[in-house]
Structure formats: structure tokens, C-alpha cells
Amino acid sequence: xxxxxxxxxxxxxxxxxxxxxxxxxxxxxxxxxxxxxxxxxxxxxxxxxxxxxxxxxxxxxxxxxxxxxxxxxxxxxxxxxxxxxxxxxxxxxxxxxxxxxxxxxxxxxxxxxxxxxxxxxxxxxxxxxxxxxxxxxxxxxxxxxxxxxxxxxxxxxxxxxxxxxxxxxxxxxxxxxxxxxxxxxxxxxxxxxxxxxxxxxxxxxxxxxxxxxxxxxxxxxxxxxxxxxxxxxxxxxxxxxxxxxxxxxxxxxxxxxxxxxxx
Amino acid sequence: xxxxxxxxxxxxxxxxxxxxxxxxxxxxxxxxxxxxxxxxxxxxxxxxxxxxxxxxxxxxxxxxxxxxxxxxxxxxxxxxxxxxxxxxxxxxxxxxxxxxxxxxxxxxxxxxxxxxxxxxxxxxxxxxxxxxxxxxxxxxxxxxxxxxxxxxxxxxxxxxxxxxxxxxxxxxxxxxxxxxxxxxxxxxxxxxxxxxxxxxxxxxxxxxxxxxxxxxxxxxxxxxxxxxxxxxxxxxxxxxxxxxxxxxxx
Numbered sequence: 001x002x003x004x005x006x007x008x009x010x011x012x013x014x015x016x017x018x019x020x021x022x023x024x025x026x027x028x029x030x031x032x033x034x035x036x037x038x039x040x041x042x043x044x045x046x047x048x049x050x051x052x053x054x055x056x057x058x059x060x061x062x063x064x065x066x067x068x069x070x071x072x073x074x075x076x077x078x079x080x081x082x083x084x085x086x087x088x089x090x091x092x093x094x095x096x097x098x099x100x101x102x103x104x105x106x107x108x109x110x111x112x113x114x115x116x117x118x119x120x121x122x123x124x125x126x127x128x129x130x131x132x133x134x135x136x137x138x139x140x141x142x143x144x145x146x147x148x149x150x151x152x153x154x155x156x157x158x159x160x161x162x163x164x165x166x167x168x169x170x171x172x173x174x175x176x177x178x179x180x181x182x183x184x185x186x187x188x189x190x191x192x193x194x195x196x197x198x199x200x201x202x203x204x205x206x207x208x209x210x211x212x213x214x215x216x217x218x219x220x221x222x223x224x225x226x227x228x229x230x231x232x233x234x235x236x237x238x239x240x241x242x243x244x245x246x247x248x249x250x251x252x253x254x255x256x257x258x259x260x261x262x263x
Numbered sequence: 264x265x266x267x268x269x270x271x272x273x274x275x276x277x278x279x280x281x282x283x284x285x286x287x288x289x290x291x292x293x294x295x296x297x298x299x300x301x302x303x304x305x306x307x308x309x310x311x312x313x314x315x316x317x318x319x320x321x322x323x324x325x326x327x328x329x330x331x332x333x334x335x336x337x338x339x340x341x342x343x344x345x346x347x348x349x350x351x352x353x354x355x356x357x358x359x360x361x362x363x364x365x366x367x368x369x370x371x372x373x374x375x376x377x378x379x380x381x382x383x384x385x386x387x388x389x390x391x392x393x394x395x396x397x398x399x400x401x402x403x404x405x406x407x408x409x410x411x412x413x414x415x416x417x418x419x420x421x422x423x424x425x426x427x428x429x430x431x432x433x434x435x436x437x438x439x440x441x442x443x444x445x446x447x448x449x450x451x452x453x454x455x456x457x458x459x460x461x462x463x464x465x466x467x468x469x470x471x472x473x474x475x476x477x478x479x480x481x482x483x484x485x486x487x488x489x490x491x492x493x494x495x496x497x498x499x500x501x502x503x504x505x506x507x508x509x510x511x512x513x
Binding site: 148150151153154155156157158159160164168169172175253254255259 | 312315316317333334335337339341343345347348349350351358359361362363390391392410
């Protein structure tokens with residue numbers, strides 16, 4: 001029953017996709033649009049299959065940077081948030097710089113980082129991390145400060161240590177906030193990885209999907225460009241779905257965002 | 264034996280200048296059930312927070328002489344159930360024992376007893392979101408009792424419940440008190456509830472709160488629903504209401 005309901009939920013979006021693709025294909029064929037301007041969906045699918053080895057290798061490179069950056073954003077972001085939540089002074093001292101790091105466009109700092117850091121791979125990782133970490137810090141900091149005042153009193157009444165309060169009250173309170181931040185950061189980590197690759201613009205063995213897009217553009221291999229682009233958005237959608245599922249799973253018993261359907 | 268809880272000239276002025284309580288003088292004997300009745304916003308919650316040591320008085324002193332001092336000696340039931348939504352009933356009731364680092368074995372047994380005491384054995388694995396308001400309040404009471412406190416403080420715990428649930432929980436609270444014999448301080452704005460539950464009623468004036476009347480409730484224990492419609496109950500309720508009205512007008 002649940003699987004059926006899930007299919008029914010996905011149906012409208014699938015119908016829209018089908019209509020769009022059919023329209024696109026028809027228009028390209030009827031108007032005889034040249035492939036180097038706009039390739040038909042069938043041509044893109046064909047290219048995706050033909051170049052699968054190349055594209056898969058590139059996809060792996062981009063995925064590795066994205067996931068590493070996301071992991072680092074989650075770990076360091078949580079650590080920073082816990083630090084900020086421990087003292088107002090610390091928060092007042094450092095928060096503005098975190099904001100500064102966030103609002104500075106990554107394309108402007110990426111060249112510097114690539115010059116400063118010897119390993120290109122590490123430079124890309126740092127760039128993706130800078131783009132991805134802030135939502136986790138901002139959300140988790142807010143979550144850690146949102147503990148119920150009555151529960152705080154209760155913890156004080158039983159002489160809870162700072163550590164106990166953090167682990168048993170602040171951390172669970174912050175979990176939904178953290179997960180919402182993580183979901184935003186997932187998309188940003190992918191964008192960060194792609195943007196950094198664009199700036200680096202390097203070839204060689206460590207070239208990800210973004211480089212394949214650049215390369216295909218220079219060589220006017222437009223179907224390949226579209227294939228790489230398609231792969232990128234499918235990856236983004238899949239990651240987002242994964243995070244949503246994780247969030248639902250972790251919050252299913254207690255958070256309004258996850259139990260709405262159960263009651 | 265000194266009193267379980269003594270207020271000596273206790274006053275509380277908050278940092279923002281709110282004068283919540285002034286010159287409170289009273290003491291609670293061990294094992295007694297006392298109710299505090301007062302108007303809304305009259306510093307009743309402040310009184311309880313002072314009694315629990317969650318707030319420090321700005322004048323006078325609060326002295327607790329409890330059989331088992333240290334964390335866990337005081338049970339506190341808030342106006343809202345104040346449960347952890349992410350934890351099931353069992354984990355919520357276990358919280359005080361976890362915070363006071365009781366060994367797991369002993370804690371398990373205590374949690375089981377406390378849940379049985381409030382009739383929630385069958386709901387140990389449920390989450391607060393899956394419970395009714397009355398059941399949530401029962402969990403809060405079980406949590407307050409799980410450390411076997413010698414002083415139990417209740418801050419209008421049943422104010423948000425419907426009357427039938429409220430009556431039932433009143434009877435349960437009395438039964439638990441008969442069983443455990445801890446010192447109870449029960450804050451409420453309901454005169455009827457105070458008369459039904461307590462052996463003694465303190466009437467609090469509007470801010471800055473002070474005790475204007477100290478009434479002994481000479482009704483037999485254990486109490487039952489029939490009492491609510493009896494003549495002595497009505498007379499006492501009338502006396503407390505009069506004291507409350509006079510306090511507000513003064």
C-alpha cells in the first residue's frame with residue numbers, strides 16, 4: 001500500500017518530465033535544430049550511454065569531493081556550533097567571520113586557495129567545504145540554543161553536568177535543525193565541488209564532471225555537455241532524496257515534520 | 264525534627280524590577296500536603312522555583328532539611344508535562360536517574376516501579392506524541408517520583424486538563440502521597456482542587472506575593488469524590504475563596 005502511495009505521489013512530476021521530453025524531442029526533429037545548438041533527448045541519452053566509462057570516472061571524482069566536503073561540513077560544522085553554543089563571548093567573537101566566509105563568493109576565493117594549497121584535490125575539497133559548512137553551523141547553533149526552558153530547569157534540578165546537558169538535552173533538540181542544515185549543505189557541497197572544478201579548470205587524471213562540461217563546451221560536443229549536466233542534476237536530486245529519507249528515519253517518532261502522516 | 268522546608272522572610276525581586284514575592288514566612292512539616300492558592304501572575308511559580316533551589320531569593324533564606332539530600336531529593340512537576348519528545352516513556356522517566364548516575368540495574372527496577380505506580384506499564388515504549396494530555400502528565404509525575412524524593416513540588420500540574428481527567432489525577436496523586444509520604448507543596452489557582460487535596464492551604468496575595476491566610480483543612484483522609492459535594496467541603500471552599508477575594512481587593 002505504502003509503495004503504491006509513493007508511486008502516486010511521484011506521478012505528477014513524472015508526467016511533467018515525460019511531456020517536456022516529448023515536446024523537446026518533437027520540436028528538435030520538426031525544426032531540424034542542429035545538434036550543436038540543442039541536441040534531442042534521444043541523442044543525449046545515446047551519448048550518455050556511449051561515453052559511460054569517461055563520464056562515470058568523472059562522476060566518481062566529483063562525488064568523492066562532494067561527499068568528503070559534506071562529511072567535513074557536518075563534522076566541523078557541528079564542532080563549531082557546539083563551540084559557539086558554549087559561550088556567548090566565543091559566538092560574538094567568531095560568528096561574524098563565519099558569515100564573512102559564507103557571503104564571499106567562492107569563485108573569488110577559489111583561485112587563491114588553489115594557489116595556496118599544493119594538492120589540487122585538497123584545494124577543491126576546501127572550496128566545496130567553505131560553500132557547504134555554513135547552513136550546518138547556523139542551524140545547529142540555533143538548535144543547541146532552543147532547548148525547552150522547563151527541561152533545562154529539570155536538568156539543573158538533578159545537577160546535570162554541562163556534558164550531560166549537551167548530550168541528553170541540547171543535542172537531541174538540535175537534531176532536526178542539524179538535519180535541515182545538512183539537507184541544504186548537501187546541495188551546496190555539490191555546487192561547491194563543481195564551481196571549484198570550473199575555476200581550477202584542470203585536466204589530467206583528477207578531472208571531475210565539471211571539467212567534462214567545460215571540455216565538451218570548448219569542443220562543441222553539446223550532447224556530451226548535456227549528458228554530463230544531466231548526470232550532475234540526477235546526482236543532486238538523489239543526494240537530496242537520500243538526506244530527506246535519513247531525516248525522516250531519524251525523526252519518525254517525535255518530530256512533527258516526520259510523523260504528520262502517521263496520526 | 265526540623266521542618267522539611269522553611270521560608271524565612273523570603274523575598275524575590277527580579278533583575279527587571281518585578282517584585283514577585285515579599286516577606287514569605289512559613290514552614291512545611293515532613294510528610295504533609297500543602298496547597299498554595301493565589302491569583303494568576305502572583306508569584307506562585309516563583310515560590311516553587313525558590314523552594315526547589317532553581318532561583319535564589321533576594322531577601323531572607325530558604326532552608327531544606329530533607330531525609331536524603333543531594334540531587335533527586337526534590338521532585339518537580341511543571342505546568343506542562345515537559346517531556347523529552349525524542350525519548351519514549353521509559354527513557355523520560357529514567358532521566359533523573361541517568362542524570363544522578365544511578366547504576367543501570369537499580370534504575371531499571373525504579374523505572375518499572377514508577378511506571379506501575381501511575382499505571383503506565385503498558386505504555387513504556389510509546390512516545391509523548393502518541394499519548395493523551397492526561398497520560399503525559401502521568402509520565403511527568405512518574406518521572407518526579409522515580410528518585411523517591413522527600414519533597415514533591417507541583418506547579419498547577421492539572422490546569423490544562425479536562426475536569427474528569429483532572430479529578431482522576433487528583434485521586435491518583437493523593438493515593439501516591441499516602442503510599443510514599445513525601446512532603447508535598449502543590450500550587451494551584453483552583454480553590455476546589457486545593458481543598459480536595461491538601462491538609463493545609465496557604466493563600467497568596469497578588470504581587471508582591473505574601474501569605475495572607477493559613478488555613479488548616481480538617482477533612483478526613485483518604486478523600487473521595489463524595490467529599491466534593493459535602494457541606495464541610497463547601498464551607499471550606501467558601502472560606503478560601505473569601506480569603507482570596509479579600510487578598511485581591513486589599
